[in-house]
Amino acid sequence: MNPVPLKESRALRWMIAILGLVLVLSVTQELARPETTDLISAGTAGSTLRRAVPILLAGLGGIWAERAGVVNIGLEGMMILGTWFGAWGALEFGPWWGIAIGIAGGAAGGLLHAVATVGFGVDHIISGVAINILAPGITRFLSREIFATRTGGGITQSPRVESVGHVDFPFLSGGEVFGWASPDIFGWIADRGWFLVSDLFAVASGITSNVSWATLLALALVPGTVYILWRTPFGLRVRSCGEHPVAADSLGVNVYRMKYAAVIISGGMAGFGGAFIAIEQTGIYREAQTQGRGFIGLATVIFGNWQPLGALLGSLLFGFADALQLRDRTAVHALLLLTGVAVAAIALRSLRRRQPVGGAVLLAIAALMLWWYSVTESVMSELPPVTPHIATLLVLVFATSRLRMPAADGMRYRKGQE
Amino acid sequence: MTPAIAVELTGITKRFPGVIANDDVHIRVAEGEIHAVVGENGAGKSTLMKILYGMLVPDEGQMTVAGDEVSFSSPGEAIDRGIGMVHQHFMLADNLTVLENVILGAEPKRRGAIDVAAARSSLEELGASYGLDIHPDDMVETLEVGERQRVEIIKVLYRGAKILILDEPTAVLVPQEVEELFRNLRELKAQGHTIIFIDHKLTEVLEIADTITVLRAGRTVTTVDAGDVTAQELAELMIGGDLPSPSTATHQIDDHVTLALAGVSVIGEDEREALSEVDLAIHRGEILGVAGVEGNGQGELIEAILGLRPLAGGSLIFNGEDIGQWAVRRRRESGIGYVPEDRHRRGLLLDAPLWENAMLGHQTVEPFAKGSLIDRSGARNATESIVDRFDVRTPGIDITARALSGGNQQKLVIGREIAADPLLLIAAHPTRGIDVGAQAAVWEELRRVRAEGLSVLLVSADLHELIGLADRLVVMLGGRIVAELNPADTTPRLLGSHMTGADVDDGGSPA
Numbered sequence: 001m002n003p004v005p006l007k008e009s010r011a012l013r014w015m016i017a018i019l020g021l022v023l024v025l026s027v028t029q030e031l032a033r034p035e036t037t038d039l040i041s042a043g044t045a046g047s048t049l050r051r052a053v054p055i056l057l058a059g060l061g062g063i064w065a066e067r068a069g070v071v072n073i074g075l076e077g078m079m080i081l082g083t084w085f086g087a088w089g090a091l092e093f094g095p096w097w098g099i100a101i102g103i104a105g106g107a108a109g110g111l112l113h114a115v116a117t118v119g120f121g122v123d124h125i126i127s128g129v130a131i132n133i134l135a136p137g138i139t140r141f142l143s144r145e146i147f148a149t150r151t152g153g154g155i156t157q158s159p160r161v162e163s164v165g166h167v168d169f170p171f172l173s174g175g176e177v178f179g180w181a182s183p184d185i186f187g188w189i190a191d192r193g194w195f196l197v198s199d200l201f202a203v204a205s206g207i208t209s210n211v212s213w214a215t216l217l218a219l220a221l222v223p224g225t226v227y228i229l230w231r232t233p234f235g236l237r238v239r240s241c242g243e244h245p246v247a248a249d250s251l252g253v254n255v256y257r258m259k260y261a262a263v264i265i266s267g268g269m270a271g272f273g274g275a276f277i278a279i280e281q282t283g284i285y286r287e288a289q290t291q292g293r294g295f296i297g298l299a300t301v302i303f304g305n306w307q308p309l310g311a312l313l314g315s316l317l318f319g320f321a322d323a324l325q326l327r328d329r330t331a332v333h334a335l336l337l338l339t340g341v342a343v344a345a346i347a348l349r350s351l352r353r354r355q356p357v358g359g360a361v362l363l364a365i366a367a368l369m370l371w372w373y374s375v376t377e378s379v380m381s382e383l384p385p386v387t388p389h390i391a392t393l394l395v396l397v398f399a400t401s402r403l404r405m406p407a408a409d410g411m412r413y414r415k416g417q418e
Numbered sequence: 419m420t421p422a423i424a425v426e427l428t429g430i431t432k433r434f435p436g437v438i439a440n441d442d443v444h445i446r447v448a449e450g451e452i453h454a455v456v457g458e459n460g461a462g463k464s465t466l467m468k469i470l471y472g473m474l475v476p477d478e479g480q481m482t483v484a485g486d487e488v489s490f491s492s493p494g495e496a497i498d499r500g501i502g503m504v505h506q507h508f509m510l511a512d513n514l515t516v517l518e519n520v521i522l523g524a525e526p527k528r529r530g531a532i533d534v535a536a537a538r539s540s541l542e543e544l545g546a547s548y549g550l551d552i553h554p555d556d557m558v559e560t561l562e563v564g565e566r567q568r569v570e571i572i573k574v575l576y577r578g579a580k581i582l583i584l585d586e587p588t589a590v591l592v593p594q595e596v597e598e599l600f601r602n603l604r605e606l607k608a609q610g611h612t613i614i615f616i617d618h619k620l621t622e623v624l625e626i627a628d629t630i631t632v633l634r635a636g637r638t639v640t641t642v643d644a645g646d647v648t649a650q651e652l653a654e655l656m657i658g659g660d661l662p663s664p665s666t667a668t669h670q671i672d673d674h675v676t677l678a679l680a681g682v683s684v685i686g687e688d689e690r691e692a693l694s695e696v697d698l699a700i701h702r703g704e705i706l707g708v709a710g711v712e713g714n715g716q717g718e719l720i721e722a723i724l725g726l727r728p729l730a731g732g733s734l735i736f737n738g739e740d741i742g743q744w745a746v747r748r749r750r751e752s753g754i755g756y757v758p759e760d761r762h763r764r765g766l767l768l769d770a771p772l773w774e775n776a777m778l779g780h781q782t783v784e785p786f787a788k789g790s791l792i793d794r795s796g797a798r799n800a801t802e803s804i805v806d807r808f809d810v811r812t813p814g815i816d817i818t819a820r821a822l823s824g825g826n827q828q829k830l831v832i833g834r835e836i837a838a839d840p841l842l843l844i845a846a847h848p849t850r851g852i853d854v855g856a857q858a859a860v861w862e863e864l865r866r867v868r869a870e871g872l873s874v875l876l877v878s879a880d881l882h883e884l885i886g887l888a889d890r891l892v893v894m895l896g897g898r899i900v901a902e903l904n905p906a907d908t909t910p911r912l913l914g915s916h917m918t919g920a921d922v923d924d925g926g927s928p929a
Contacts, residue, residue, distance in 0.1 A: 233525035233532055236514075240522050243511035250473070250509045251523035251573075252494030407512055 019200075024341055026199045032334035038327055039334055040199045042190060044320070045206025047327055050281060052312075052319025053218045054079070054290075057273030058297020059304065059311030060225050061106075061266040066306060067229060068262030069242035070117050071410040073128030076294025077135030078109035078267040082274020084139040087285030088146065090161035090278070098161065099214060099275045106271015107264050109135060114263035118256055121412045132294075140287065147285070158285035161278065166210045173209035184209075212280045218272065225308045238262045242406035245413045255413060270294060299389075305403050333378050339390075340369035423485070424449040424581055424612040425470065425501075430479035432465055439465035440476070441636040447581075447629075449484075452603060452613045454623045454644075457633035457656055458825070458853035463616045464506070466633070467583050470614075471503040472496035483581070494523075502574030506585040506616075508566050512559035517541060519558055520573045544575050548605050564595035571602065581612045588622055589851050592711055592879065593914065600626050618656070618853050620649040632656055653854055672702035675735075676842050676873035677723070682732035684718045686897075692718040694897045695732065700842065705864065705874040707888025707905065709881065711917050715897035716877045717759070720844055723875070724756055725749050737841055750779055755840035757832050759847045759877075761824075765831040768820040772812060775819045776801040776834050783838075800837065808833030809859060825856025832860060836867055843867065846877045861887060881910035895919050 025040040038044050058075045065072035072078075085105030090098025109131055116127035140155065147153035152160060168175035174184030186205035192198050229235035240248040241258045249255050273293065278285045296318055297311075304310020324331045347362035372379075425447040432440040440462045447453045455463050468474040470481065472490030481488050483499045490496045493503070510519050517537055526533040526540070541554045550568045558566065567587060574582055584603075588596045603613055603626060617623050623630060624644055632639040632655045639655050647655075679698040686692025693715045700706045710716050721727035723734065725746040734742045741749055750756070756779070758764035766775050777786040777797050785796035801815045808829045812822055819827055828848065835843060845864065849857040864874055864887060878884050884891060885905045893901040893916040901916045 227531075231531045233527060236518055236522055236525060236532060240511055240514065240518075243513050244509065247509035247511055247519075248522060250493050250503070250505070252492065252497060253523045404513060 022200050022203065023196060024345070025338070026196050028334065028338045028341060029199070030195075032331075032337055038324065038331040039338065040202060042187070042202045042206035042209070044323055044327060044331075045203040046210060047206075047323035048316060048319040049207050049215060050212070050319075051322040051326075052315040053215050054273040054277050054281070054293050055297050055300060055318050056312055056315035057218055057221070057269050057276065058294045059300035059315055060221055060308060061110075061269030061273070062298045062301035063225065063304075063306055063308055063311060064229075064238075064262050064269060065110075065113075065266035066301060066409050067242045067406055068238045068259045069245060069406055069408045069411065069413065070114070070259055070263050070266075071124040071128065072110075072113060072263065072266050072270075073125055073295075073298065074109060074113050074131030074135075075128075075266070075270045075297055076290060076292060077128075077131035077133070078106040078113075078270035079274035079277075079290045079294045079297075080132075080135040080139055080288075081105040081109045082271030082276075083278040083285050083289055084142060084158075084274075085271065086275025087158040087161050087278040088142075089275075091150075091158060095162050095164040095279050098279050099164065099217075099272065102275025102278070103268045103271045106274060107268035109271070110264040110267020111260075113267065114260045118259045118263065118413075121414065123412075124410050136288070143285075143287070156287040158278075160284050163280050163283060164213050166212050167216075168210060169208040173205055175209075214276055214280050218276065221269070221272075222308045222312050229308075234258075234261075239406070241413075242408055245408055249415060255415065259413070270297070273297070296389075302403065302405075306405060332383075333373070333376070336369050336373040336379060340366050340373060343369065421448045421450060423447065424483070425614070426482045427466070427470065428480045428482075430466065430469060430476050430481070432462075432469060432474060432476050438636050440469070442638075443479070443633065443636070444638050445631050445641070447612060447614060449612050450607060450610055451628040452607055452615055452626055454615045454617060454627035454630045455633060456616075456618055456620065456623055456630060456652065458618065458855050461633040461656070461853070462636040463633055464585060465636075467503065467585055467614070467616060470496070471501060471583060497577050497579070500578060500580040501583065502577055502579030502581070503583040504567065504570040504574060504585065504587060506587075506589060508570055510558045510566055510569060512557070514558060515554065516552055516556050516558060516561070516569050517554040519569060520554075520576050524577055540576065541572065544572055548575065548602060548609070550602060563590050564592075564598060567591070567595075567599065568602070571606075575606075580610070581614065582606065583614045583616075585616045586618070586851070587615070588617060588619060596622065620652045620656075623652070624649060656854060672704075672871065674702040675699050676702055676737060677875075678735040679723075680733050680735070682719075682722055682734065683730045684715075684722045684727055685730045686715075686718055691730070692897050693722060696897075696899055698892065698899065700873045700875060702873055703868055703871045704889045705868055705876050705887055707884040707891040708875065708877045708894060709884050709891055709913050709917055710894035712879060714894045714917075716846075716894055718897070719894070720756075720846055720875075720877065723749075723844060724754065747782070751783065753839075753841035755835035755838060755843040757828075757835055757843065757845040757848050759850070761827055761831050766819040766827060769818050771818055772805070772810075772815040772822075772830060773798050773801040775830060776804055776815075778834070780834070780838050804830065804833040804837050807837070808863065825852035825859075828852050829856060829859060832863060836863065836872075840872065842873045842875065844875045844877075847879060848876070849878075849880060849883060881913050885910065885913070893917055 022040070029037070029039040032039060058079060061075050061078070062072055082102040082105050086098045086102025089101025113127055113131055116122040117124050143158070144155045147158045148155050150159050170177045170182040172186050174187060175182060186201045186208060190198050190202035190205050229239060237248065237253045238258050238261070240253060241255050245255045274290060277289055282289060297315070300311040300314030300318070303314035304312070321335065324335060343362055344366035347359050347366055350359035350362060423446055427443060427445045430440050430443040431438070443462065443466055445455070445466070455466065457463050465474065469476045472493045472495050475491060483501065488499060517534070520541060521532070521537045526536045528536070538554050541552070544550070545552050550572055552565065552568055552572060558569065561569065571582070587599060591599060607613060615623070615627060627644045629641060630644055630647070630652065631641040632652065634656060677700045679696055682693060682696045683691060684693035696719065708716055708719065718727060722729060725744060729742050733740055736749070736752065736754070741752070762768060767778070780786050781792065785793060785800045787793055788796070798815060804810065805812060805815060810822070810826050810829045810833065812826060819830070822830065832848065848860050848864070864876070868874060876884065876888055885908055888905050891903040891905050891908060891913070892899045893903065893913065895917065900919070903913070903916070
């Protein structure tokens with residue numbers, strides 16, 4: 001055996017994947033012109049990123065908990081705590097404190113989940129559902145006590161809060177360096193209208209201009225999570241608790257402590273996601289503004305095979321559909337075309353892997369979508385928001401054999417068990 | 419000259435609810451020796467070792483390690499005193515690499531991160547100095563059983579253990595792997611390590627051990643030098659009575675064919691042909707032994723007969739009917755009994771009470787069911803009678819299967835299958851991991867049902883068992899039947915060379 005150096009081949013594969021994706025988007029965009037111009041643009045890219053961040057954070061939270069062997073279906077509830085505490089903190093002490101307090105709020109939810117599941121051995125799903133029911137109750141109560149008395153606030157919403165601020169990258173997207181406006185290189189190339197190249201730079205421009213500092217922090221948590229979980233002793237111990245807690249215990253690892261830590265971190269991530277929604281996305285706390293993103297985050301965990309990078313990809317997928325439907329209703333029709341093309345690509349891959357049944361089914365679905373696109377002018381308004389869910393379902397159905405969840409995920413652990 | 423004492427356990431007593439697992443146990447292990455602890459399942463060997471390794475705290479008694487009195491409340495403390503344990507059920511996480519499994523809990527650090535380079539070099543060093551062949555970056559799930567065991571040993575050595583406890587290390591190994599393990603153990607001993615070795619395969623114990631302590635029913639019977647006893651004497655010490663053997667009594671085999679396989683092929687897990695055109699016939703009142711190195715199609719053969727795996731070709735005629743397309747339930751109800759290889763995963767619901775376990779697979783028929791409902795009292799009565807008839811030692815039928823020792827679990831499974839009056843019994847490794855007493859009971863039972871006209875398909879890795887019990891032997895290799903032998907003129911050695919596909923005449927095997 002004489003393998004290609006792993007790092008090299010991985011980096012190469014990533015680049016090919018990204019280029020391929022942009023190519024597909026570009027081609028679809030050309031096909032869909034002039035119906036829409038929003039399939040691939042700086043605006044869509046930036047919006048995708050903003051929409052993806054809360055889902056990403058929930059996904060990272062899910063990875064932390066599940067890698068330690070605790071299923072955290074309470075992410076949604078912890079996110080809700082994050083929205084309220086984030087808004088309250090931002091209101092009282094400023095936006096950065098808001099983020100920190102939102103994280104603390106989510107972590108408190110995580111602690112509750114850990115006490116129930118790790119400490120008392122409650123079924124993980126039951127505890128998670130309880131937290132999801134509990135969190136809106138707590139926030140409603142707190143709103144009535146605190147926000148209702150403020151101007152602009154009420155029992156279902158807070159007064160407006162400030163954001164942590166945004167940044168344009170210098171030289172790349174015309175950011176300022178000590179008061180001097182640097183050239184906007186990405187933007188300039190994006191405006192040339194060169195096929196593929198301009199599209200690529202439009203995306204780059206979208207994700208480097210007017211970026212929230214909180215977004216950057218959230219993105220940094222992806223490599224951060226990879227580093228801690230896969231490169232540090234603490235991370236190895238956490239993962240061992242999700243794979244074989246009895247073995248970990250037999251080597252002197254304090255399994256309970258690791259699980260507590262991981263679930264609290266998980267809650268903190270979800271809380272950050274909630275705080276991001278309140279402080280950065282909307283600038284206000286509103287009841288039920290998480291809209292099930294905690295659950296979608298959990299889906300990205302599975303979609304991403306319990307890997308942070310996979311969760312990032314999954315969250316971008318959801319973020320993209322979300323952004324498209326918000327920015328440009330007509331673009332959604334083109335999404336049919338895009339999904340059709342994407343499903344066809346997956347189908348071809350299945351066929352190449354000699355999975356004829358799955359491949360054929362996917363191919364049929366792709367054909368159906370393309371046919372639908374060609375004979376219609378628009379789609380019913382209920383469809384677009386669920387497109388990514390459908391895509392995820394398809395991926396999950398046909399890729400499950402390659403997914404590998406932590407071996408002891410969701411199982412009750414008692415010290416001294418066999 | 420008396421060598422120094424590495425470990426001494428004095429008056430160890432450990433009680434569990436309803437059981438005294440260890441009752442005033444005394445063991446003294448000299449430094450640098452291989453000390454075997456033998457006894458039937460349930461004799462208290464594992465409990466004793468868990469106490470020494472800090473996984474259990476004794477109710478009474480003292481422990482000394484290298485002359486110092488110690489008491490451990492966690493494995494971590496035992497590790498600190500230089501004690502390491504290789505568990506019977508491997509303590510390895512499948513989805514982690516060999517390296518990660520080894521360093522877990524004792525990671526070398528460099529600026530907060532794991533120092534992978536240092537870890538790898540110390541692993542390779544350990545592997546080289548003890549002749550243990552491992553690859554640090556392999557995923558554990560890809561390893562063979564023997565390799566996993568080497569990882570376990572490295573794991574213990576990595577923590578600087580001078581005293582190694584091995585809990586039934588040979589139970590899961592094939593003969594070649596056992597030889598390799600023994601080479602490793604001798605190497606460890608030569609480098610000054612003390613080894614405590616739990617087993618109940620007496621020939622192995624006599625081969626490797628210097629000193630042997632025998633436990634029976636939680637008490638120390640005696641400690642002897644390995645040179646002073648025979649396997650026969652040891653066995654009698656263990657069970658406190660005469661030794662049973664699997665010798666064949668003469669009896670009549672019918673010419674009625676219970677099950678006939680013709681050209682049966684099956685596709686395996688890896689999508690390759692795991693069984694290729696197998697022809698086989700089992701007669702009424704016959705035990706057909708299937709020998710083979712594990713993974714040569716025996717598992718698939720069983721799954722094909724039971725209907726757990728679809729046929730890719732060929733036919734299955736059971737009692738005159740073609741059952742090739744039947745569902746598993748229908749096959750079972752028509753008279754196929756099954757004693758699975760892994761009683762924990764396939765034979766029992768460990769956390770369910772015995773009476774529920776006794777009805778598994780028969781939950782649709784009397785006495786366990788009335789119409790479409792479970793007949794509770796019928797099931798309980800039937801369980802009571804299985805427990806009585808097959809001598810399952812248990813305080814009651816409401817306790818969980820997990821609470822029984824391995825031998826008693828197996829007797830329950832076998833009793834369940836035989837009590838349903840099958841025509842064919844498939845027994846996969848029926849005595850694996852159980853003690854001599856339970857083993858004898860299982861053999862006796864198989865012989866008895868054969869005399870009643872039952873056909874038995876016996877798959878086993880225990881060559882003595884195969885030769886002693888079977889009326890006819892077939893050997894499987896690479897998904898095919900490569901030899902058919904008469905057990906009366908077969909030796910384990912001859913069988914072994916057929917199993918590995920070696921030239922049968924090689925090595926001057928007795929004909």
